Amino acid sequence: xxxxxxxxxxxxxxxxxxxxxxxxxxxxxxxxxxxxxxxxxxxxxxxxxxxxxxxxxxxxxxxxxxxxxxxxxxxxxxxxxxxxxxxxxxxxxxxxxxxxxxxxxxxxxxxxxxxxxxxxxxxxxxxxxxxxxxxxxxxxxxxxxxxxxxxxxxxxxxxxxxxxxxxxxxxxxxxxxxxxxxxxxxxxxxxxxxxxxxxxxxxxxxxxxxxxxxxxxxxxxxxxxxxxxxxxxxxxxxxxxxxxxxxxxxxxxxxxxxx
Amino acid sequence: xxxxxxxxxxxxxxxxxxxxxxxxxxxxxxxxxxxxxxxxxxxxxxxxxxxxxxxxxxxxxxxxxxxxxxxxxxxxxxxxxxxxxxxxxxxxxxxxxxxxxxxxxxxxxxxxxxxxxxxxxxxxxxxxxxxxxxxxxxxxxxxxxxxxxxxxxxxxxxxxxxxxxxxxxxxxxxxxxxxxxxxxxxxxxxxxxxxxxxxxxxxxxxxxxxxxxxxxxxxxxxxxxxxxxxxxxxxxxxxxxxxxxxxxxxxxxxxxxxxxxxxxxxxxxxxxxxxxxxxxxxxxxxxxxxxxxxxxxxx
Amino acid sequence: xxxxxxxxxxxxxxxxxxxxxxxxxxxxxxxxxxxxxxxxxxxxxxxxxxxxxxxxxxxxxxxxxxxxxxxxxxxxxxxxxxxxxxxxxxxxxxxxxxxxxxxxxxxxxxxxxxxxxxxxxxxxxxxxxxxxxx
Numbered sequence: 276x277x278x279x280x281x282x283x284x285x286x287x288x289x290x291x292x293x294x295x296x297x298x299x300x301x302x303x304x305x306x307x308x309x310x311x312x313x314x315x316x317x318x319x320x321x322x323x324x325x326x327x328x329x330x331x332x333x334x335x336x337x338x339x340x341x342x343x344x345x346x347x348x349x350x351x352x353x354x355x356x357x358x359x360x361x362x363x364x365x366x367x368x369x370x371x372x373x374x375x376x377x378x379x380x381x382x383x384x385x386x387x388x389x390x391x392x393x394x395x396x397x398x399x400x401x402x403x404x405x406x407x408x409x410x411x412x413x414x415x416x417x418x419x420x421x422x423x424x425x426x427x428x429x430x431x432x433x434x435x436x437x438x439x440x441x442x443x444x445x446x447x448x449x450x451x452x453x454x455x456x457x458x459x460x461x462x463x464x465x466x467x468x469x470x471x472x473x474x475x476x477x478x479x480x481x482x483x484x485x486x487x488x489x490x491x492x493x494x495x496x497x498x499x500x501x502x503x504x505x506x507x508x509x510x511x512x513x514x515x516x517x518x519x520x521x522x523x524x525x526x527x528x529x530x531x532x533x534x
Numbered sequence: 535x536x537x538x539x540x541x542x543x544x545x546x547x548x549x550x551x552x553x554x555x556x557x558x559x560x561x562x563x564x565x566x567x568x569x570x571x572x573x574x575x576x577x578x579x580x581x582x583x584x585x586x587x588x589x590x591x592x593x594x595x596x597x598x599x600x601x602x603x604x605x606x607x608x609x610x611x612x613x614x615x616x617x618x619x620x621x622x623x624x625x626x627x628x629x630x631x632x633x634x635x636x637x638x639x640x641x642x643x644x645x646x647x648x649x650x651x652x653x654x655x656x657x658x659x660x661x662x663x664x665x666x667x668x669x670x671x672x673x674x675x676x677x678x679x680x681x682x683x684x685x686x687x688x689x690x691x692x693x694x695x696x697x698x699x700x701x702x703x704x705x706x707x708x709x710x711x712x713x714x715x716x717x718x719x720x721x722x723x724x725x726x727x728x729x730x731x732x733x734x735x736x737x738x739x740x741x742x743x744x745x746x747x748x749x750x751x752x753x754x755x756x757x758x759x760x761x762x763x764x765x766x767x768x769x770x771x772x773x774x775x776x777x778x779x780x781x782x783x784x785x786x787x788x789x790x791x792x793x794x795x796x797x798x799x800x801x802x803x804x805x806x807x808x809x810x811x812x813x814x815x816x817x818x819x820x821x822x823x824x825x826x827x828x829x830x831x832x833x
Numbered sequence: 834x835x836x837x838x839x840x841x842x843x844x845x846x847x848x849x850x851x852x853x854x855x856x857x858x859x860x861x862x863x864x865x866x867x868x869x870x871x872x873x874x875x876x877x878x879x880x881x882x883x884x885x886x887x888x889x890x891x892x893x894x895x896x897x898x899x900x901x902x903x904x905x906x907x908x909x910x911x912x913x914x915x916x917x918x919x920x921x922x923x924x925x926x927x928x929x930x931x932x933x934x935x936x937x938x939x940x941x942x943x944x945x946x947x948x949x950x951x952x953x954x955x956x957x958x959x960x961x962x963x964x965x966x967x
Contacts (some may be wrong), residue, residue: 276640283629381626387586388641389614391606519754534590567882707880715873715883732840736882753845755884757958816951817843 277390281402288365289406291519294357295350296351296414303345304421325329327483331502338427340501342418347437348496356495360447360469363452364402364462383534392530400453400522404442407449411438437497439507443514444494450521457525457532489513537600539564539688539720540585545594547580554580556744557594562737567714567721569735569752571728571824577744578724582692585722586618598688614642617686619694623677625665631676632661638680646683653679656705665747670697682713689713691723695730707734717768728821738820740827747827751787751819760798763814764805764829766789793818793826837879843950846881847888848957855898857907869899869907883923 334340385395415438422429451472455465483502486492491514493499493507500506540562547555555577558607562568572578583589586595587603591804601608601617639645652719654661657675670810674697681689711734712771713719714824725731731738738755740748764770770790774783784791790810798815805813835857838849857863870874872890879960890907894897902907935945 280626282636283633383588383620383622384625386588387613387616387618387620388638389610390641391610393606503551503687529535534583566884685914704880707879711880712877713885714871715876715886733846733880734882736884753847753888756845814947814951815955816947817954819841819843821841 277394277398278402281398282493285365285402285406288362289410292362292410296354296358296410299350299354300346300414300417301421303350304342304418304425307341307345316392320495325483325485327485327498331483334502338422339429339433342422343437343497343501346385346415346418347441347501347506351411351415351438351441352496355441356448357475358410358450359367359407360466360473362407362451363456363469364466369530386534396457396526396529400450400525403449404446407445408439408442411442414438433500436500436506440494440500440511442495443511444491446514446518447491447521450518450525454521454525456527457529475511536564538562539599540568541595541597541600542581542585545581545590545596547577547589548592553744554592555584558741558744558746560739560746560749560784561720562720564720565717566737567710567735568723569731569738570722570724570741571731571738572724572741576741578741579692581741582690582724585690586613609663615687617679617681617684617687617689617691619681619691621692621696623670623673623697625673625680625693626668626767628664630664631659631668635661635677635680639683642684644685649680649683650670653682657702671699671731674698675702679710680805682709687719689719689721689723691721692695693725694723695725695727703730705730710734728824729818732820740824742827748823755795755823756817756820757804758796759818760794761816761818761822762792762794762798762801762805763816764792764801765812766790766808766810774804774808793822835875835879838881843947843954847885850879850881850885850889851893851898854893862908865909865911867908867909868905873908902913947961 294437331340335344386392409424415434416431419429419431419433452465452469455468456462459465459468483498488507489509490495491510492516493510497507540560542560545555545558546553558581560581570578580589584591585598585603587605587609590604596603598612601612601653603609622650626637626815629637635650639650654673657672657679658680659672659675664687665673665676671732674695678694681691694710695706698706707730710723714721714734723731723735725786732752735752738748738750738752739746764774766788768788770785770788770789774785774790790805792801802813802815835850837852838846838853840846842849842851854863854869858865863869869890870878872883873889874936875881879886890899890901894901894907899911902908912922932945940948
């Protein structure tokens with residue numbers, strides 16, 4: 276029943292996020308023009324881009340390229356980390372979020388049940404991750420649908436893979452914020468701290484990033500897959516390892532806390 | 535002798551230099567109805583939290599059914615056999631009463647369906663209504679409904695009848711008495727309604743400033759505690775203003791009033807030795823013991 | 834049948850119930866050989882601690898007022914010598930006149946009650962010390 280309860284409490288957030296991101300997809304897709312103005316602009320400013328971007332120009336000029344840049348790179352890539360961090364603070368039942376005292380008695384009731392704290396936190400994390408993945412994939416799967424409707428083609432497989440990679444990339448954001456929540460018990464503090472840690476610089480001169488091979492940003496936008504059809508395994512493993520470690524620490528801290 | 539259901543040894547909890555619980559020794563026997571009284575801030579709630587594994591003791595031991603509440607697996611095992619009603623009758627807000635019951639009952643394989651239905655009818659709780667919209671009294675009833683049908687070996691209840699009207703209160707007390715009479719259930723409860731405690735408890739512990747001030751069988755306590763009232767011709771002699779053992783003494787002009795635990799004869803004799811006009815010995819209620827009893831500073 | 838005892842009274846609950854049962858026997862409300870409710874039922878009906886209920890029966894058996902039969906329950910003992918119902922009739926005018934005197938002396942109701950409770954308590958204690966010495 277623990278899973279059902281966790282789902283029940285976060286279902287509104289889930290549908291809201293899914294709807295918002297899906298709406299964004301629709302918006303982007305209907306503004307994506309098939310004329311060549313985009314390509315010309317890219318080539319004109321070629322001098323200002325970094326090396327990787329210049330090399331990728333032919334790929335970027337295609338329809339799939341535009342979709343990748345607009346959705347997976349700029350929209351989802353920027354939003355999903357933020358969504359992941361917020362999700363961790365709004366997760367009820369494991370720490371007191373923005374509403375503070377009000378949910379304290381819920382917590383006390385929960386903790387007085389025959390469930391271990393580890394189980395509570397793991398269920399929470401598991402459900403949240405599942406929901407995050409569904410939000411990423413659910414909204415991204417609209418791409419092939421709308422593309423087809425517009426007479427273009429976008430591979431379902433690609434949408435799935437990009438979305439999944441993105442999800443795996445933002446796991447670290449989620450678990451860092453979760454750890455903050457368990458330590459500080461304060462949604463605002465946790466969110467701000469996380470954002471500080473992850474202050475992502477925005478480089479207007481870079482469309483294609485050039486971070487090292489283990490860096491999670493390679494997962495979030497998925498450049499390797501876009502350019503070379505390769506899955507960035509190293510970054511994936513690093514992300515999973517770091518996330519698992521953060522989760523482990525969070526569980527230990529949660530177990531030691533007094534309520 | 536059977537192992538005590540609850541046992542604590544020199545249990546302590548310190549928060550930033552303040553000792554909320556400062557050495558508690560408790561032993562609750564199986565099948566007893568044990569009253570646990572204390573003012574707000576006396577350490578009562580903290581002790582209960584430690585018994586449930588919600589808070590970790592700073593030092594000392596607490597065991598429930600011989601299990602350690604803070605241990606991951608033993609804590610789960612212990613809580614499976616406990617029915618808890620907290621001071622804050624907290625349950626989830628955004629859920630219906632029916633769902634709440636189903637959620638809670640799923641954790642207790644021995645859940646008593648029949649009692650659940652009986653209580654639902656008696657408390658008249660609306661299944662479809664959201665918990666958030668329940669009145670205070672309704673919340674209290676729901677909290678009881680979530681705890682009593684667990685067929686728990688131990689009921690830990692903090693103010694279980696608060697917010698309930700007299701008729702339902704009596705029903706609840708009757709249920710508790712019935713559960714204890716079966717010999718299977720031990721009841722450890724706290725209440726500010728001392729007459730209720732006096733009515734159904736057989737053991738009583740009073741906690742004051744982190745320590746146990748009074749402990750024993752209720753009948754024994756009411757036998758040994760007496761109020762001695764001595765009236766003098768003139769002012770109360772100053773030698774009597776502070777008596778042995780740090781007994782709380784009220785001195786009002788010509789009248790001296792002392793609450794004593796077993797020291798009746800001694801005080802009566804001393805009063806007469808100072809030419810008291812009249813000395814009166816009367817039994818006391820639990821309320822009087824509770825109000826006047828402070829931890830003896832002897833140690 | 835039995836009235837709910839007053840937990841805050843100076844008289845312990847078990848004593849109140851013992852008095853009630855003895856009174857019921859004296860007035861004939863409970864006949865010799867009649868069965869009394871079981872401990873659990875007694876506790877639940879009166880909403881008192883089961884141990885207290887057990888104590889009531891134990892003490893009454895000790896005094897010979899009732900019998901506890903293994904597995905069957907509690908029964909009113911056969912009468913040995915009639916306890917004069919007249920005693921209660923005789924007591925009432927005594928109480929009335931004493932009450933009048935006390936009120937005349939200026940004592941309030943609460944004070945009178947307290948005095949009686951105090952006296953009853955010490956009498957009971959005396960008789961208990963005497964019986965344990967026995």
